[in-house]
Amino acid sequence: MQEQDLAPPVAQPTLSPEARRRQLKEKAIAALITAVAFTGIAALVLILVFVAKEALTLVTDATAREEASFSKMFLPQLVRKGKPLAYVWQPVSGVPKVSMIPLFVGTLKTTAVSMLVAVPLGIFAALFAAEFAPRRLREVLKPIIELLAGIPSVVLGFFALMVMASFLQEVFGFTSRLNAVVAGLGLALAIVPVIFTVTEDALTAVPRSYREASLALGATPWETAWKVVLPAAAPGILAACVLGFGRAIGETMIVLMASGNAAIVSPRLGDSVRSLSATIAAEMGEVVVGSPHYALLFFIGVELFLFTFVLNMLAGVWTKKVIQRLKGGAG
Amino acid sequence: MKKTLLSSFVAFGLAVLPLSAQAGTVTVKGSDTMVILAQRWAEAFMKKNPSMKIQVTGGGSGTGLAALQNGTTDIAMSSREIKEAEEEKLRARYNTPPTGVAVAKDGVTFYVNESNKVDALTVEQLKEIYLGDTASWKAVGGADAPIVLYSRENSSGTYVFVKDTVLGGDDFASAAQTLPGTAAVVNAVAKEKNGIGYGGAAYAKGIKELKVKKGAEAFAPSAENVKSGKYPLSRDLFFYLRNKPAGDVKAFIDFALSAEGQAIVTQVGYFPVK
Secondary structure (H helix, E strand, C coil), X not given: CHHHHHCCCCCCCCCCHHHHHHHHHHHHHHHHHHHHHHHHHHXXXXXXXXXXXXXXXXXXXXXXXXXXXXXXXXXXXXCCCCCCCECCEECCCCCCEECCHHXXXXXXXXXXXXXXXXXXXXXXXXXXXXXXXXXHHHHHHHHHHHHHCCCCHHHHHHXXXXXXXXXXHHHHCCCCCCCHHHHHHHHHHHHHHHHHHHHHHHHHCCCHHHHHHHHHCCCCHHHHHHHHHHHHCHHHHHHHHHHHHHHHHHCCHHHHHHCECCCCCCCCCCCCECCHHHHHHHHCCCCCCCCHHHHHHHHHXXXXXXXXXXXXXXXXXXXXXXXXXXXXXXX | CHHHHHHHHHHHHHHHCCCCCCCCEEEEEECCCCHXXXXXXXXXXXXXXXXXXXXXXXXXXXXXXXXXXXXXCCEEEECCCCCHHHHHHHHHHHCCCCEEEEEEEXXXXXXXXXXXXXXXXEHHHHXXXXXXXXXXXXXXXXXXXXXXXXXXXXXXXXXXXXXXXCCCCCCCCCCCEEECCHHHHHHHHHHCCCEEEEECCCCCCCEEEXXXXXXXXXXXXXXXXXXXXXXXXXXXXXXXECCCCCHHXXXXXXXXXXXXHHHHHHHHCCECCC
16 A cells, blocks of 8 residues: 555556557457467366376276286287297287287388378479469369368278278288278378478468579579478478378377278288277277276377377477578578 | 157156156166167067067176166176176075076177188187187188288177187287278178188178088088077077066066067077077
């Protein structure tokens, strides 16, 4: 109270009632947006907390510690008498075998195949659409590819399962019809539109002056696109790839339908694979709630969460570096 | 129209009411394998006896038998025989031995591609194939080609049945590809000429149902062989009760076992017990 008395009255700018009202409205809107943003963050954190809490049984419960210890998850185990040690995922068994390695291998294989196909395809398609396609064609091409992004993954999975699998088996002579290549190509169908859209946006956002400068210096349109526009859009393209990778690693339906779901550790892409996400989807249905197997499925969820989180972080750091370099080059 | 709406409201109200144990209501709970079958029975039965209400819910055999112990269901559906511990508990709680009635049979069938030369295998051969010890069709009298294994997800009851009866509790080879649902397995075997899979009786093009050899004779998973128990990979599907069947419960079970009820069993895809 005293302070208020002591403080000299500050000359306030006099606001008209209308301006004051507008100021209040602005503040209210800002508060609302902040609240919505934080709700989103809070929801994410709560999801992680919930998933992690269920997975925590692996540490707190004595039977779970025995049945699904970290050494059993990540080191080779004795599977059957007279057989070499191996990584086996057989959580429903007299002696549950819970090795995560085959699931990691499976996830990496399908994701690698899909990225190898989808990244060049998506980026070149975007480069074509943004730099070379006549305006008319571009106006048709873009919405069509974006529409592809809306195809439900179960439809893509069905297509991979029924059509692509037989075709690829005839072409490559795979022993198993459903394998990492089929699943990876199915996944690629799902992520090409994602990579295309974001890359295309990044390419069109490159200032026109870059292109004009390059062309004025005598570079061909191809050189301009490849050496000027593409590098300038690098951070956006990287973001597109990370988005695609995130989708590929977490995508469930296509992998569940087209990968064969056999948990095998092998270097061959023609073998069946079982991915982390498909394992959750396939086994969550009938698992006993609170059992070690149940906790394991949640632990897989945590792993998927961490993978995408770490990847996003690394990509963020790299993007920053690229932007820095671009700025330095310009200056 | 109005009347059906009203009656469906009433039916809904009755279903929602807790402890709706009024006369004329029978609750059936348990095995997911049997839910569709029991629902078909309930529909047909209620059409005949409009005053009766049969409520069918799934949840798994164990859930049904637990509900029977807690007194929250009249009939427990189970795709396996009751365990001794469960029987003990029921006896201790209700002073009467529980009754089990086999209401249908289910035969697990192994399929191969139509083009496969192999027609029949012994259970022992099936075991070696699914353990991954036999890797080529040549070893069991077929072509010189690798065997491609198809299996079900480990959440499936059929998976557990095959694991217990065929593999003797051992694990499937890790190369076995697991597919969601019998239809997916049938489709995969139809398209994979070296494939083998298993599931319920399936009527599909492109696959051949393997006979199972017992000694010198081979038995097809036909209705007769499953019914008579000659086909070795069949199991009973049960209704379990706290005591002897009586009243409404008896009427429903009698209906399930009647010619009409057993015809429904065949329609749903299982085998009759009578």
